[in-house]
Amino acid sequence: MGKYYCGVDFGTSNSSVALSDGSQVKVLSLDEANVSPTSLPSLLYITNDGDPIIGREAANAFIERNVDREVLLKKIDLGISIEAYVASEPDKGEGYRPHTTDGTAREAVRASAIVEVNSPGRLFQSLKTLLRHSGFHGTDVFDRHYQIEELVAMILQPMKEAADRAAGEPIERAVFGRPVRFSKRDLENDVAEKRLRTAAELAGFKDVTFFYEPVGACVEYAMAAERTQRLMVVDIGGGTCDVCIMEFGGAHGFHDRLAESKILSVAGVAVAGDAIDREITRSKLFPVFGSNCRYGPNNLPMPQNIYNQILDWQNIYKLNNEETIHWLIAAESTATQPEALRSLRCLIQRNLGYPVAREVEAAKRRLSVDMETIIRIDNEALQVQEPLERKEFAHIIEENLELMLESIKEAENLAGIRPQDLDLVLTTGGTSLIPAIRSMLEDRFGAEKLKKRDTFTSVATGLAIVAQYT
Numbered sequence: 001m002g003k004y005y006c007g008v009d010f011g012t013s014n015s016s017v018a019l020s021d022g023s024q025v026k027v028l029s030l031d032e033a034n035v036s037p038t039s040l041p042s043l044l045y046i047t048n049d050g051d052p053i054i055g056r057e058a059a060n061a062f063i064e065r066n067v068d069r070e071v072l073l074k075k076i077d078l079g080i081s082i083e084a085y086v087a088s089e090p091d092k093g094e095g096y097r098p099h100t101t102d103g104t105a106r107e108a109v110r111a112s113a114i115v116e117v118n119s120p121g122r123l124f125q126s127l128k129t130l131l132r133h134s135g136f137h138g139t140d141v142f143d144r145h146y147q148i149e150e151l152v153a154m155i156l157q158p159m160k161e162a163a164d165r166a167a168g169e170p171i172e173r174a175v176f177g178r179p180v181r182f183s184k185r186d187l188e189n190d191v192a193e194k195r196l197r198t199a200a201e202l203a204g205f206k207d208v209t210f211f212y213e214p215v216g217a218c219v220e221y222a223m224a225a226e227r228t229q230r231l232m233v234v235d236i237g238g239g240t241c242d243v244c245i246m247e248f249g250g251a252h253g254f255h256d257r258l259a260e261s262k263i264l265s266v267a268g269v270a271v272a273g274d275a276i277d278r279e280i281t282r283s284k285l286f287p288v289f290g291s292n293c294r295y296g297p298n299n300l301p302m303p304q305n306i307y308n309q310i311l312d313w314q315n316i317y318k319l320n321n322e323e324t325i326h327w328l329i330a331a332e333s334t335a336t337q338p339e340a341l342r343s344l345r346c347l348i349q350r351n352l353g354y355p356v357a358r359e360v361e362a363a364k365r366r367l368s369v370d371m372e373t374i375i376r377i378d379n380e381a382l383q384v385q386e387p388l389e390r391k392e393f394a395h396i397i398e399e400n401l402e403l404m405l406e407s408i409k410e411a412e413n414l415a416g417i418r419p420q421d422l423d424l425v426l427t428t429g430g431t432s433l434i435p436a437i438r439s440m441l442e443d444r445f446g447a448e449k450l451k452k453r454d455t456f457t458s459v460a461t462g463l464a465i466v467a468q469y470t
Helices: 056-066 148-167 186-202 213-222 254-259 273-285 304-311 313-319 322-332 338-349 353-366 390-396 398-415 435-445 458-467
Strands: 005-009 014-020 025-027 043-047 052-054 073-083 108-116 121-125 138-141 144-147 173-178 207-212 229-236 241-248 262-269 372-378 383-389 424-428 450-452
Touching: 005 148, 005 213, 005 458, 014 148, 014 458, 025 458, 043 056, 043 148, 052 056, 052 148, 056 121, 056 353, 121 313, 138 148, 144 148, 148 186, 173 186, 173 213, 173 458, 186 207, 207 213, 207 458, 213 229, 213 241, 213 262, 213 424, 213 458, 229 398, 229 435, 241 398, 262 398, 273 304, 273 353, 273 372, 273 383, 273 390, 273 398, 304 313, 313 338, 313 353, 322 338, 353 372, 383 390, 390 398, 390 435, 398 435, 424 435, 435 450
Parallel strands: 005 173, 173 207, 229 424, 424 450
Antiparallel strands: 005 014, 014 025, 043 052, 043 121, 073 108, 138 144, 229 241, 241 262, 372 383
16 A cells, blocks of 8 residues: 555535645545535534434535424423522512521522424534633533534544545544634633544544644645745635745755745634624624514613524524513514514524525625625525625625734734735635635735635645645
């Protein structure tokens, strides 16, 4: 058997894997159901029988089995008593006797949770963003508890199997990409990398090395050239915006060229595609579902916590309980926008959160080509047609763009260079295609310096090259 080198890019939204035999690199096919088979959507659906479904089929399974179905919830006792906090309001029921009550006595409440009893399965997305949260260890899926490392390993497993098939032998060693910063906090960065390593080992990789994702994308381009270059990579995917500046000498051959290269700086911020999708939803769809509505004789504003749960579409079903639905029906009768509240109730009762989230993401992608689009929800019970222009979109995401620009400036300052000192600025990651981001980069570096790399696989390709020399 020959010697193979493996690079794995586990992404927030999409993942890819590449294999090198020492002379050429091949990006492997991972998902025939996806538009781009070499890109695996980082989605996991676990059925109520415990069977995992990965990638595009996971999304299809969720939509087919969950949308428009009846949701049944029940309250369960968690078997835990929580002591009432000091100065809490006492229970003033019929048995309340303040003159006979011991003022030092503490009451306790029983912890409970609302769970769905008829779910056919559960969908997970953006698991990479959860790796950094030390307080989140795992979750119960039906009758089994899964650690987050196990969930990530399920997505990595088909990538490992694809590498094994392509090599004709088990691939035990791989270079994994990681963002420059999983988080601004060092402790969370360490937690995320440790968890990703454990997940990789659970998937079958025995020897894992980590390498910055934007550096991998930089190597992917620079190795094909044989001249002195100073390059910046701006890698903006689903979860993070990462920036790297590298300098390459004029050596010939992969080994010598990589040996003469040096990383001048890296920077990053946890703002990217997912955050942009949330801003579109907040700005364009919250009003459609009544966020500006007022109700009742006192003309009260709608509680915003309901709309914040819409951003987390996986948990919308938790609103589908008798108390919330009856409250919404009552609010409709006095609301300034009753049609909007009916749409909100339909969104909740029909479990349409994921289709709405997908349409928001699709509208964002369409604006990379078109000057305007329509966020269109065409369900029998819910009809939405909300126009979105490219100029308006750029305004909606201004704060996100500013954070990305600050990260770029940070990389420049750390490297001690100016924009004019760069030979090229390489862009990768699906979110880098957004016109407002392209315009930001063109304004800073000039359109002639921008060079687009493969949106979803350039990082994996670079990591496979790096694997040959680590």
